[in-house]
Amino acid sequence: MTDEELYNIANTARKNAYSPYSHVCVGAAILTKKGSIYTGVNVENASFGATICAERSAAVQAVGNGETEFEKIAIAVSGTNKSQSPCGICRQFLAEFSKELIVIYKKNGTLTAQKLSELLPESFGL
Numbered sequence: 136m137t138d139e140e141l142y143n144i145a146n147t148a149r150k151n152a153y154s155p156y157s158h159v160c161v162g163a164a165i166l167t168k169k170g171s172i173y174t175g176v177n178v179e180n181a182s183f184g185a186t187i188c189a190e191r192s193a194a195v196q197a198v199g200n201g202e203t204e205f206e207k208i209a210i211a212v213s214g215t216n217k218s219q220s221p222c223g224i225c226r227q228f229l230a231e232f233s234k235e236l237i238v239i240y241k242k243n244g245t246l247t248a249q250k251l252s253e254l255l256p257e258s259f260g261l
Contacts (some may be wrong), residue, residue, distance in 0.1 A: 138239045138248050140211065141166055145189075146211035148174035155179060160213040163189035163213050165197050168204040173197040190225040199222065207248075209239040218242045220254055230258035236259065 175192025
């Protein structure tokens with residue numbers, strides 16, 4: 136699967152986001168090493184700490200289906216041409232499964248792919 140194809144799946148999922156507070160809709164699509172694709176969206180909450188990001192939502196879907204080996208994740212964000220890479224919490228969350236995960240996102244309007252280890256060079260670990 137190409138990076139663009141995975142990004143398009145994330146962008147389609149984005150339409151189901153629940154973001155009544157920020158109005159920023161995010162979709163994510165994870166490609167597992169088995170070839171499965173799991174999507175997720177951001178779900179906001181009036182108690183902001185209860186909000187979940189699309190990247191973690193997609194990862195939880197994969198884990199809930201018994202898959203923990205991730206190859207790529209694509210993130211699609213509405214309403215901005217700025218960098219759309221994962222937040223710090225999502226970076227750390229995803230590092231639990233693969234520091235070499237390829238992260239696909241738009242940077243200044245251009246589709247970009249980087250290893251998670253480049254976005255989070257010194258992740259926490261026990």
